[in-house]
Amino acid sequence: MAANLPNNFNYIRNAAKATVDAENGDVTVYVVDDTDPIVKAQRQIFPDVFVPMEEMPDGVRDHIRYPEDLFRVQSDMFAEFHVTDPQAFYLSDDAWAIPPDPSEINVQGQTTQVLRGDVFNPTAADPMVPYYLLMALPEEDEESYLIMQPFNPAERPVMSAFLVAKSDPEEYGELIVFRLPRGASVSGPDQVATLIQQDPDVSAQITLWSQQGSRVDRGNLLVIPVEESLLYVQPLYLSGEQAPFPEMERVVVAYGDQIVMEPTLEQALVRLFGDLSGTVDPGDEPVDDDEPSDPADEPTDEVVGELADVVALFEEADAALQAGDLGEYQAKVEEARALLEALLAQQP
Numbered sequence: 001m002a003a004n005l006p007n008n009f010n011y012i013r014n015a016a017k018a019t020v021d022a023e024n025g026d027v028t029v030y031v032v033d034d035t036d037p038i039v040k041a042q043r044q045i046f047p048d049v050f051v052p053m054e055e056m057p058d059g060v061r062d063h064i065r066y067p068e069d070l071f072r073v074q075s076d077m078f079a080e081f082h083v084t085d086p087q088a089f090y091l092s093d094d095a096w097a098i099p100p101d102p103s104e105i106n107v108q109g110q111t112t113q114v115l116r117g118d119v120f121n122p123t124a125a126d127p128m129v130p131y132y133l134l135m136a137l138p139e140e141d142e143e144s145y146l147i148m149q150p151f152n153p154a155e156r157p158v159m160s161a162f163l164v165a166k167s168d169p170e171e172y173g174e175l176i177v178f179r180l181p182r183g184a185s186v187s188g189p190d191q192v193a194t195l196i197q198q199d200p201d202v203s204a205q206i207t208l209w210s211q212q213g214s215r216v217d218r219g220n221l222l223v224i225p226v227e228e229s230l231l232y233v234q235p236l237y238l239s240g241e242q243a244p245f246p247e248m249e250r251v252v253v254a255y256g257d258q259i260v261m262e263p264t265l266e267q268a269l270v271r272l273f274g275d276l277s278g279t280v281d282p283g284d285e286p287v288d289d290d291e292p293s294d295p296a297d298e299p300t301d302e303v304v305g306e307l308a309d310v311v312a313l314f315e316e317a318d319a320a321l322q323a324g325d326l327g328e329y330q331a332k333v334e335e336a337r338a339l340l341e342a343l344l345a346q347q348p
Contacts, residue, residue, distance in 0.1 A: 013036050015038065016031050016036075017053075017056070028051060031051065031053055062169070064167060066166070066172070066173060082096065082177065095154040097153070098127040099150060099188050102220075130149040132148075133148060144166050145166070150223065157188050158186055159188040160180055162177070163178075195254065201261050202250075206236075217237040218235075219237060220321075233253050236261075250263060251267075265315065266308065306343055309339055310340050310343070313333075313336035314333070
């Protein structure tokens with residue numbers, strides 16, 4: 001998905017926020033950056049329209065987001081200009097890239113890496129778009145609402161860094177980069193998407209569907225930070241020749257080096273975190289029913305209930321996404337992420 005900006009723009013700022021009164025149509029422009037030259041000029045022409053940001057009502061201020069288009073431009077530039085050593089910059093020794101959109105991986109599990117400067121090139125593979133989320137950053141105790149963009153090294157699909165921009169009123173516009181140690185092998189979205197495609201169960205199912213004249217569509221790959229690791233969730237949709245509307249048929253969940261695919265998210269999570277639900281993988285050896293079980297190994301009703309809540313939240317998020325309610329979709333995903341983190345923290 002390309003940014004909603006023309007290819008030949010030469011000026012971009014986050015200088016003001018405009019609201020329109022739904023009752024009488026009055027326009028109010030709240031000034032975020034009073035040093036912006038365009039704002040200065042417009043403010044002299046329409047002095048009654050422009051007001052200081054401090055006068056924005058709290059109910060409106062709570063809904064402000066850092067602009068996605070501006071953040072995408074900054075991310076694209078930062079992929080190259082984060083390098084401060086002149087020689088490394090000249091040799092592109094530490095250049096980063098924006099991962100390709102994992103939902104556009106082809107049948108062979110290949111994508112085209114989107115290098116810096118190509119974010120507005122319509123012939124290049126679409127880059128992975130940044131996404132809003134509510135999370136506690138490293139070394140911070142409280143959650144904050146932010147937008148995040150992952151980076152890969154320019155020539156490798158592993159994760160190299162995250163860039164975030166905060167949207168909370170007291171920290172609005174603060175940009176923070178989190179770098180992974182050089183040499184660390186943390187799978188990036190492109191790499192995980194390829195591993196999902198190459199998984200025997202996934203590829204066999206896609207091949208079977210394709211032979212039946214159906215089309216498989218990969219949904220958005222949700223990247224959910226869980227403590228010091230990442231959980232990836234991707235739905236698979238199936239649409240037939242007689243029924244052009246896609247229907248979710250499978251959910252793929254990847255965590256570490258484990259990839260599972262099941263008809264529902266609940267079944268995928270149970271298979272991946274069987275110790276939380278008390279289930280046994282079908283490939284495991286049978287358990288002797290005569291041998292007394294350890295009560296400590298039995299899942300509590302509370303854990304089972306919370307796992308069901310995670311599944312329900314993801315299903316509500318998917319319904320909101322199909323309805324076009326992105327705000328509700330993001331809220332449900334973040335609720336599920338927070339609950340899943342709490343469940344994983346209970347593991348021994």
